[in-house]
Structure formats: structure tokens, C-alpha cells
Amino acid sequence: ETGVTQTPRHLVMGMTNKKSLKCEQHLGHNAMYWYKQSAKKPLELMFVYNFKEQTENNSVPSRFSPECPNSSHLFLHLHTLQPEDSALYLCASSQAAGDADTQYFGPGTRLTVL
Amino acid sequence: GNSVTQMEGPVTLSEEAFLTINCTYTATGYPSLFWYVQYPGEGLQLLLKATKADDKGSNKGFEATYRKETTSFHLEKGSVQVSDSAVYFCALSDRTYSSASKIIFGSGTRLSIRP
Numbered sequence: 001e002t003g004v005t006q007t008p009r010h011l012v013m014g015m016t017n018k019k020s021l022k023c024e025q026h027l028g029h030n031a032m033y034w035y036k037q038s039a040k041k042p043l044e045l046m047f048v049y050n051f052k053e054q055t056e057n058n059s060v061p062s063r064f065s066p067e068c069p070n071s072s073h074l075f076l077h078l079h080t081l082q083p084e085d086s087a088l089y090l091c092a093s094s095q096a097a098g099d100a101d102t103q104y105f106g107p108g109t110r111l112t113v114l
Numbered sequence: 115g116n117s118v119t120q121m122e123g124p125v126t127l128s129e130e131a132f133l134t135i136n137c138t139y140t141a142t143g144y145p146s147l148f149w150y151v152q153y154p155g156e157g158l159q160l161l162l163k164a165t166k167a168d169d170k171g172s173n174k175g176f177e178a179t180y181r182k183e184t185t186s187f188h189l190e191k192g193s194v195q196v197s198d199s200a201v202y203f204c205a206l207s208d209r210t211y212s213s214a215s216k217i218i219f220g221s222g223t224r225l226s227i228r229p
Contacts, residue, residue, distance in 0.1 A: 004157075006157075020143065031215065038117045041217055041221075042220070042221045042222070043158075043203070043219040043222075045217075048216070056216070090157050090158065092158075094215050100164060101146040101148075101163070101165070101207040101217070102148070102160055102215070103160075103215060104160070105150075105157035105158040105159065105218055106157050107155075107156050107157045108156070108157045
């Protein structure tokens with residue numbers, strides 16, 4: 001699905017590093033999401049933004065800090081992560097109304113924390 | 115709360131075999147139901163959806179029918195190909211969420227097709 005892009009595709013970082021994941025959607029949507037996908041665990045919703053406002057924080061540790069400057073861009077700022085945070089981080093977007101149910105996903109960022 | 119249960123994998127089939135991946139759900143109200151597919155190294159792609167009871171979603175030879183009486187949305191394909199090897203996720207929309215869709219995913223079923 002080329003409508004949602006994510007960079008970088010792969011990231012290796014130490015526990016003391018600070019890095020950011022970027023997501024951009026080209027679909028004219030107004031809602032954006034961060035998910036965490038770990039091996040052998042269900043997909044976990046982390047954050048929801050609707051019209052740039054955060055509407056859900058699913059009990060995510062503060063070492064993950066999201067930012068949504070506009071409806072097309074979503075960032076996930078990372079600092080002092082733990083090895084158990086290693087996972088595939090997926091961004092998604094949807095319309096805020098109308099076909100609001102269907103979410104479109106980016107390819108993900110594979111994060112490894114050393 | 116709302117939830118989705120799908121059959122555990124992995125599922126291994128020979129090419130041209132018939133595929134069924136079972137999915138059942140628990141929900142209040144009338145959620146939309148989805149099947150997403152994740153190919154190796156990629157994000158999730160919407161495969162098909164159904165928005166009300168008795169609707170049939172279909173795409174790329176895959177089908178699933180929204181069965182309210184059995185709270186099921188089983189995925190089927192008559193003749194699978196090697197290129198169908200992927201992880202398949204059943205999901206439902208949580209309509210208690212007013213203006214942004216919240217989707218609840220099943221745990222995923224890994225499908226491997228042998229040539």
C-alpha cells in the first residue's frame with residue numbers, strides 16, 4: 001500500500017539513543033495510528049490521532065512520545081528504550097468519517113534495541 | 115469487551131488446495147468485519163471487508179461472509195497459490211469509538227503454501 005509511507009524501514013539503536021520514526025499518508029485521511037507488532041503477540045494499538053488531536057494513548061510508556069503536526073504526518077519519538085521494545089512499528093491512517101472503519105497501513109519500521 | 119478469535123497456525127497446504135481460516139467474534143452492536151493480509155517484510159493490507167450481516171466480502175479469489183447468527187467471518191479460497199503465503203488477520207471495528215476507527219485484530223494465522 002503506497003498510500004502510507006514510513007521511514008526508516010529498519011532502525012538499530014542503543015538504549016541511551018534518541019531516534020524518531022516518521023509516517024506520512026497521501027490518502028487525504030484525518031486519523032492516524034501507531035501500532036506495535038511483536039513476535040507471537042497480537043497487534044497492539046499504541047496511539048490514535050484524529051484531526052491532529054491525540055484521542056487515545058493505550059497505556060504506552062512515556063519513553064514513546066508521539067507527535068502529529070498535521071493530518072498527513074505522524075512521528076514517534078523514542079528515547080531510553082528497552083530491548084523488549086524491539087518490534088515492528090506500524091503506522092496506519094483512515095478517514096475520520098464516512099469509510100471510517102478501513103485503516104490503511106504503511107510497511108512498518110523494524111526496530112531493534114540493543 | 116469486543117474481541118476476535120481466529121484459528122492458530124501455522125497452516126500448511128499444497129498449491130491448488132481449498133483454504134479455510136476460521137474467525138469468530140464477540141461484539142456489541144454491529145461492527146464491520148475485515149480480513150487483512152501481511153506478506154513477508156511488509157505492513158498489513160486490507161484484503162476484504164463486510165459491513166453488515168450476510169454481506170460477502172471478496173478479493174483476489176478470497177471470500178468471507180458476515181454471519182451474525184454464528185458470529186463468524188471465515189476466510190475461504192478455492193485454490194491457493196504459493197503467492198498466498200502470508201499472515202492473515204481477522205479484525206472488527208469497534209464502533210464505540212466515535213470519530214476515528216478503532217480496529218480489534220485477531221492474533222493472526224500464518225499460511226504457507228507448498229508448490
